[in-house]
Amino acid sequence: MEQDLELLQEATEEAEAAQDSRALYEVKMKFLGRTGKVTALLKGMKEIAAEARPAFGKKVNALREALEEKFAALEEKIKQKELEKKLAGEDIDVTMPGRHTKAGALHPVTRVKDKLIDLFSGMGFEVFEGPEIENDYYNFTALNTPADHPARDMQDTFYLTDEFLLRTQTSAGQIRVMEQKKPPIKILSPGRVFRSDDDATHSPMFHQMEGLVVDKGITLCDLQGMLDEFAKKMFSETSKTRLRPSYFPFTEPSVEVDVSCAACGGKGCSLCKGTGWIEVLGAGMVNRRVLENCGVDPDEYSGFAFGMGIERIAMLKYGINNIKLLTENDTRFLEQFKD
Numbered sequence: 001m002e003q004d005l006e007l008l009q010e011a012t013e014e015a016e017a018a019q020d021s022r023a024l025y026e027v028k029m030k031f032l033g034r035t036g037k038v039t040a041l042l043k044g045m046k047e048i049a050a051e052a053r054p055a056f057g058k059k060v061n062a063l064r065e066a067l068e069e070k071f072a073a074l075e076e077k078i079k080q081k082e083l084e085k086k087l088a089g090e091d092i093d094v095t096m097p098g099r100h101t102k103a104g105a106l107h108p109v110t111r112v113k114d115k116l117i118d119l120f121s122g123m124g125f126e127v128f129e130g131p132e133i134e135n136d137y138y139n140f141t142a143l144n145t146p147a148d149h150p151a152r153d154m155q156d157t158f159y160l161t162d163e164f165l166l167r168t169q170t171s172a173g174q175i176r177v178m179e180q181k182k183p184p185i186k187i188l189s190p191g192r193v194f195r196s197d198d199d200a201t202h203s204p205m206f207h208q209m210e211g212l213v214v215d216k217g218i219t220l221c222d223l224q225g226m227l228d229e230f231a232k233k234m235f236s237e238t239s240k241t242r243l244r245p246s247y248f249p250f251t252e253p254s255v256e257v258d259v260s261c262a263a264c265g266g267k268g269c270s271l272c273k274g275t276g277w278i279e280v281l282g283a284g285m286v287n288r289r290v291l292e293n294c295g296v297d298p299d300e301y302s303g304f305a306f307g308m309g310i311e312r313i314a315m316l317k318y319g320i321n322n323i324k325l326l327t328e329n330d331t332r333f334l335e336q337f338k339d
Contacts, residue, residue: 014027031067032064038067107337112310113209116313126186127187128176128177129190130191133160134164134167134172142290144290145250146249167194170210171305174305177189178291183301189212211306213303219302220243222304231280243258243283244258248284250287251304252284254283254284283304286303286305
């Protein structure tokens with residue numbers, strides 16, 4: 001009994017001296033843990049005579065219960081004290097000036113993408129987003145790209161397997177739509193594309209916006225009129241467009257589309273290299289073979305398609321001279337595009 005009282009007093013004194021929850025826990029383990037002093041008493045029962053063990057065990061258990069009650073009371077007291085201290089340290093002085101939070105800004109690519117979607121949606125286009133991992137058929141074959149075309153070269157395309165690749169153009173989405181939907185079709189397909197190209201004006205990963213219109217009686221004049229509206233809304237009301245002959249396997253005839261330079265008004269400057277015009281996108285009338293591949297009768301329906309790089313439009317619109325600035329995440333650069 002005397003030994004029990006000594007342990008109880010020792011544990012009480014050390015527990016009451018604990019200044020925080022951690023210190024109290026260590027004291028508790030010292031007496032009630034697996035290797036604690038009270039536990040050691042129970043383990044030592046085998047050395048006591050058999051007839052004395054019940055009485056001894058009863059005393060040790062009473063000691064354990066007394067200590068557990070003591071520690072529980074002290075734990076509650078210390079937790080309350082720690083909470084009060086924490087709350088006191090979190091007081092807010094309402095007379096102090098508030099902290100200034102900087103407002104963010106949309107990335108120029110996001111701004112241009114949203115603007116394009118809003119612009120073409122106003123002309124009746126629906127948005128379709130295809131998969132970024134495409135198979136060879138949708139990315140090339142269905143778009144009338146011959147097996148020996150340079151676009152299939154490993155230097156331009158990121159192949160994952162012999163059949164699958166990271167899409168090089170969002171035109172693949174046009175094929176998926178024409179397979180699933182009968183004309184009239186008027187869709188816009190934005191998204192990321194991937195090509196093995198890297199310099200001041202090109203990036204291995206960039207964003208494209210493809211458009212497709214298929215219906216009866218669609219002509220190149222419809223394409224020109226739509227592009228004129230695009231140029232005026234995206235650049236300025238005085239912007240003009242011109243079409244130059246070109247070649248794409250999925251359109252015939254194919255054209256490169258230029259917009260009059262917004263910086264000089266078409267007079268000629270360093271931005272447009274003295275020509276007064278800047279190339280912005282490629283377009284053309286959908287090739288008959290592409291329509292046939294999708295089950296669309298080319299004798300009954302015709303259509304036009306166009307595709308533009310969103311980064312290129314952003315660089316022209318905001319006067320950005322290096323595409324790398326769009327991916328460096330420099331907040332000083334991004335802050336320039338606040339409304």
